[in-house]
Amino acid sequence: MRKLTLLTSGIALCTASMAMANDDLVAKMNDPKQWVIQTGDYKNQRYSELDQINADNVGKLQVAWTFSTGVLRGHEGSPLVIGNTMYVHTPFPNIVYALDLADEGKIIWKYEPRQDPDVIPVMCCDTVNRGVAYADGKIILHQADTKIVALNADTGQVEWEAVNGDPAIGETNTATVLPVKDKVIVGISGGEFGVQGHVTAYDLVTGERLWRAYSVGPDDQLLFDPEKTTALGKPVGPDSSLNSWEGDQWKIGGGTTWGWYSADLEENLFYYGSGNPSTWNPAQRPGDNKWSMTIFARDIDTGVAKWVYQMTPHDEWDYDGVNEMILTEQEVNGETRKLLTHFDRNGLAYTMDRVTGELLVAEKFDPAVNWTTGVDMDPNSSSYGRPAVVAQYSTAQNGEDVNTTGICPAALGTKDQQPAAYSPKTGIFYVPTNHVCMDYEPFRVSYTAGQPYVGATLAMYPAPDSHGGMGNFIAWDNIEGKIKWSISEKFSVWSGALATAGDVVFYGTLEGHLKAVHAETGDELYRFKTPSGIIGNVMTYEQDGKQYVGILSGVGGWAGIGLAAGLTNPNDGLGAVGGYAALSDYTALGGQLTVFALPD
Template sequence: MKHVMLGVAATLLLTTAAASANESLMEVMKDPKQFGTQLGNYAGTRYSELDQITKDNVGDLRVDWTFSTGVLRGHEGAPLVIGDIMYVHAPFPNTVYALDLNDEGKIIWRYTPQQNPDVIGVMCCDTVNRGVAYGDGMIFLGQADNTLVALDAKTGEVKWQVQNGDAAKGETNTSAPFVVKDKVLIGISGGEYGVRGHMTAYNIKDGSQAWRAYSTGPDEEMLVDPEKTMVLGKPIGANSSIDSWEGDQWQIGGGTTWGWTTYDPELNLVYYGTGNPSTWNPAQRPGDNKWSMTIMARDADTGMAKWFYQKTPHDEWDYDGVNEHVLIDKEMDGQMRKLLVTFDRNGFAYTMDRESGELLVAEKYDPAVNWATEVNMDKNSDQYGRPQVVAEYSTEQNGEDVNTTGVCPAALGSKDQQPSAYSPKTGLNYVPTNHVCMDYEPFRVSYAAGQPYVGATLSMFPAPNSHGGMGNFIAWDAATGEIKWSLPEQFSVWSGALATAGDVVFYGTLEGYLKAVDATTGEELYKFKTPSGIIGNVMTYEHDGKQYVGVLSGVGGWAGIGLAAGLTNANDGLGAVGGYAALSDYTALGGQLTVFALPD
């Protein structure tokens, strides 16, 4: 059987517009034997047509080989496989390894950046890195210190490097670069330091800057046309961002871009999200704080904005809007629609028309969500598209320094950056979630470059009146906005999911289990406990006729920051240390790639 990597929607996108995208990467993405991007394809479905491992034989999986990264911090992201070489990354100091799959994983080359370790002190939530990117014979790495480097894929030689930010101002990088056409895109981290977010495109050939689009500020710096950029079907208008901030606060307004990017070659649009506004104390920044917390659709060539949608205006809970935007074609109301589906930190799952930005569905994907009752779907209302906030859970309802209790979800959201998967066979999205609530107490804070600009104290705990755990793994129907099935987990599911043509869905747990479940029913078919908690994203590839499944384990990230950084105060780690204190009873630090296969 001839396999083709990508789901039905992604295949259509890629074959009809192949000439417009990066041709070398396109060839890799067409071949399911390889794993060429962090989200599996431009559409972000994390779906593979490999089907050697099925729901009938997945129970026979065995560990085939392992590889230690030599780093004991949180390991997010996934390896790439290009041809016969696997590229494995690590958290700070951001070492990259090229492993020869034809020679028992022998190290062909390794690249270890020389970075100032002071950057660790301004990294918000562990020293994670979400992976490398590939294009035109080069591997692209975004280092913690904001250096974007292009490495020769065969030799590891540095081809060029460019500085994307200044760590002295609190700017860092944790995101994976994204290759599209003749450019490589990368965002910026640092919303907890008053960093003004931006997305920047660099020319692959020499690293020169092609465009930069800020998340906040003047129209010309945001690459916005007041008459042509649309928001829920209407022109955005002049000064849309500046008018939503008090004074010059937009200059330290956050809206950072540390999540995932997807791309529709047919529309030539890239999609990404912006993060929380700065500070976390909402009373200090009146207004909608545009365009933090926003889905942005931009022209890949110029960066000009096509449409925006702000999911959480005037964020009061740190519901960062950076999660992945999955591009699928799906029938709705009797017709096929070009959709964008995203599972936001705020606990709502959104289905949108990815060409126009029309809002089609907005529903809670965790029943515990209580900060808002619904998203207003009445197009004739001045509240259209806005969440209807419950006054009891507003964190500024009683003024500053008052603790708002029992807010669901917690600041780390019903889902953080851990990417979901989509299967065109079942028509379902598979979503790793956090089932966590919080108490949230703002306090006044002053801005100083390079210093924390948070202004809130948090504590986190499992959602009450539920299964007692802190996570669920769910199957979601994006057309109807319904949970089809839900698997409870003791801790948040902080691993990226993978769906396959073998009708198997994979994910990892914070205790360290790789799990395989039936794509239709959710029945657990297999689990294996790796040496450390899994916050990495499951991937698959084929070599010498055999399908493999790989995942990085190494507990950390926001949920595991207590273990990763040795923190013990319950309120440290922006409230996560206390909430996940029991995690140390189940796992310990590590940094290992584990690769699974069926026995011969």
């Protein structure tokens, strides 16, 4: 009895400790002086209450200090700030620096993983990493080789490690992690190598694997309850995924999970999207290919799916569904509802009830989108929730070895992973977009573990009537499903946005400009050209009573893969090299953090 009492007491202490750790993380998220996870908070709003820098004075911004990361290639993600310490990450080899903000950015510690460089050619679209997260006194890094490392935030010492995948079969990582409650939730990359995508939860204290949920496959691997897991309000039924694939194609079916994660602690749910089905040749995988291209709502504790919604059944264009899910509470028809808004690669912006999975809005957020006429919004229709495909732009109906031209958007989507922002002050979403179209020719491909499993040749170019502009930065009304204003950019906007209480919205450009625009009007208020193209995400923090804005610059990612990897064949980089050939006229490689502030 005494042993049992001690055991249960230990469990209670552990549970209480983890509750306090999670409370500490939430408290830090709610402190606008800090930036503790990549998305700012669990809602993924990328909004800051700081307003010392505002629409009236942002034009006076100056560079306060800079830091070289010592690494080239594409710099995605952003620094974190916890207390007086800033944490900066790099692309492969995924170095992490801890900088002392109270001592002119002095390096407190540096962690440099030892990774096999053979992982580099297995990474689809540059060697990017979208950053570290903080929780429970740890900095959590998910490396390119899929190793998850928990570092002591004060010393940089490794507290635990876990291996999440196998690069030998094409599994890699480019994403950040979601620390929530007593868990670290992580995804996997490798859709272009025929992996079976999954999300996995690890114990925040020990690194022990707690559960894994696949995107495609049998119900026990999906963590589906066929009678309780719903799609648009109806039970999915048994073998909902298996019934939508031919034979065993699902085993190499993709549905990877390399994007962003959000969470609603009240509902005990987390949200994310799954990527493209494998291969890119749709003729080789008949059926809807569920549950690739899908929004998932899963229980944080068990991983069991509450609801799902497949945006692009039988994807024919590589429109990964991994972009961020932004959580808001807004009024719809006089009722305040918990909403989820998602800007998908396929060019449609979705507004959903995040508790029930009800589809409320599905509208194009770029008028150039032409592969679909829109989504059937009639709940009584047999095609409810499905997009109507325009036959002219279908790569499946036109057959293998046939080049389908003029498809909008291109495979990199109307928006890729670069995260949008939302301001609860204005009720507007601020969205970085790609205004790019493509030609797409599927061909038959054989699967070999660890080798590319693509099966299509692509060419990309600016959308028609765009006067050469390949991007826009837009303001979006998620209830009306309409663009409020739009700013044209020479290249795709591959930077994550930041909205602030000072009525300012920040974003970066591929040429390297940090820009500030008015949250209500979109009028440009400030710009500064950093040393390299920006594909990182803008963040802000406060130190000693002064607000700062930080951005990583270092061109790369899918749009900048030609520069990052020295590629010149227009068809390389899955078609991006030719589309962004002019980028080399405006920027070169780099890896630098630039921090801005108002003059004293």
